[in-house]
Amino acid sequence: MDLPDDLSTGERIRVLRESRGMSRATLAQLCARGPDWLKKIESGERELRSHSLLLRLAAGLQVSDLSVITGETDGPAQSVPLGRLNHPTMPQIWAAVMNRSLAGTSTAPTDPAVLQGRADQTWRLWHTSEHNRTEVGALLPALIRDGEAAVRALDGNERRAALVALSDIYRLTGQATAYVAPAELAWVVADRALSASQDADEPAAIAAAAWNMGNILRETSYPEEALRVVSEAADLIRPHLDNAPEHWRGIYGALQLHAAITTAREGREGDAWRYWGKGDQVAKSLPAAYVHPSTVFGRANVDFHEVSVATDLRKSQKAIGLADDIDPDVMPSRERRARLWVEVARGHLQRGDRTAALHVMQMAHKIGAETVIYTPSARTVAADLWRNAPRAMRKEASQLAEAVGVSAAV
Template sequence: MVDQPALTPGQRVEKLRRGVGLSRERLAGLTGLGASTIKFVENGRRSLTLNVAQRIAPHLGVHDLGDLFGPSVTLSLDGRATHPAVDDVRRALTAWHITIDGQPESTDYLRGAVDSAWQTWHTSRNQRTEAGLVLPGLLDATQRAARLHTGADRRTALALLAQAYHLAQAYLAWHGDRELCWLTVDRGMAAALDADDPLAIAGSIWYAAHILRAVGRGDEALDRLREARALIEPRVADGGVEYAEMLADLHLCTALTRARTGDQGAWADWDTARQVVDRALPDGYVGLRTRVSRPLVEVYAVMCAVDLGDPDEAQRRAHSLDPQSIPSTERRGRHYVELARSADLEGAREATLHLLTRAEATSPETVRFSPAAQDMAGRLAREAPAAIRAEASELAHRISSPPV
């Protein structure tokens, strides 16, 4: 192992990168990361995560991650769930109904149950706990219905089953086994394809793109999103408002995926989404499941600017966006986390702490289970000026304490 005990992980990355003769831009291109991500890791504005370390290590000639993190860093392989309901959701996902009888719930009942679960997700301050309570029963009911119904009712039940899997993915995204997330993606896509429903298929691609992007397969995510847009766009004119909502959602997801790789072309997709929302969605429209709306388009603008490493643009975009207009408690909490990331990029530690505190007050579980929020809070607790260090340490302790 390279003996560099005095160097931070970011300094180690920079030294190794220079040693193999790679620019930041070239390393970013090889790994699918943004050049801004490499820059902020190296200068200490962003912590080196295990995911990023695994992606850059082969290109830096690193075979032992201790060369990046240092000998004093312990990498835990403990796969315990970080939310108490994960085990119940796992059992519901892997309880195959080999034999099944009785009468299924009606598709009208199931639609109401799925819609209610999504409404809870977006309105509860502790959405993961409440989703964890309803998901096992929801998965069971929709799985049974998809097996027992026939004809058009079966297709409707399959589309609703896909939505139940999507909610499970949203719940599992920041905790639990990665394999469980992939299971929800694959099951959701299979149900949507069996339903032969363009909206269900496009929605499943939207959810698949998020996990593909998260594991460094951004190019695949963009390919799948392109296919979904080609499926939906010809149907927008005659297919009703749901098709316009889906098209906007797909462009927003594309914009964020491109921004995560440092591609300034993200703004073109963001602008297309904005035009779709402005022209095709009624004033005040809010999508039930992903909360597509005019305020959400502006939320994505802030996210794109942060991921492109442009805190000035992020703050400019956020200036006229009233967080209270964001039609989702969960998304509002995540918006405050994004603003905290913007402040963190500029080294404004007091502002970072203030915004993380606002995020926690808005949605405690959004902050508790956000890797970005955990990272910022941990660094503030270690590095913040003495005047705010105690407050930062209290915040870090609160959001790292195990849920009850």
């Protein structure tokens, strides 16, 4: 179907939908959204920034080339993949989560302290491995089953400790399966993490699980709900902070940074910097070398988030200037360092400097290959570079696209 060149993305979606005789509710449902959300997209009231949602809309409209929706006709066709990203560990993780045993077990339950130690060690692996999804994903099925079995078999304080460990395990499962898990598994995992922490009645665990739930809500385009969840969690833990362990303040700070990113992506500049400032104050109240074990909140992560907030607000010059002053090696998380360079690459793209964007994307891929391969924003940058890199950089851009897996999927 030929569409006028001057139509916006929302207008193109509306014309395509009506030409196929689809109701707004039907198309929205294919994207796991409501009709009001789609109405705002079509009217231009809401900007559609999510690449994954663009792909869902294209698939729902039976459009094989994404440029038909975006109107971006320069470069090669942007093919719409028929399925989601896949990872070889997903079948085993799916089985452990969705085929949860309802019966007891004859074997002795894992000691809660041992279970927590295994969970903590796997979180460290997530942050330090170049192939974190593969290595962590291989460990998760046994962790999930052992955690569930311990919660069923124990009682009293031992059960509470097992519940906290199980909540941590499900939070990590959410991280390790982000963007590759079917939507139903993502929601189940997030809900179980929150339910386990609430059953344990441990404020820091509840706050950490809320941070995880907020990630799911934000990445599935429910920013208002994401902000509500993390704000309520911050209110819950705030009264305990004066005499609480350091990791309680760490998760409180992580909630502030989460809210900063959420509001930045909505273009709420004042709120974004206000939340970032709260996180900055928390970091200043903690030892300079402090790092939260799972969220990696600390001085370095606050500085990294400053770059991300500026990028999401499309303040590319500020974002790149901030990144110039950061020593990325002070961040112990390889995964977080890789994502920092992806944010810097996004900033360079906003300025139209694809040579610089390609250079830092190559750095990101070298630091954390699987972080780049399985993160939509990174894949979007790699795809843009593959299509639009300067002639002298096309070979390198093609090599990056092939390594990331986008040259045949965009």
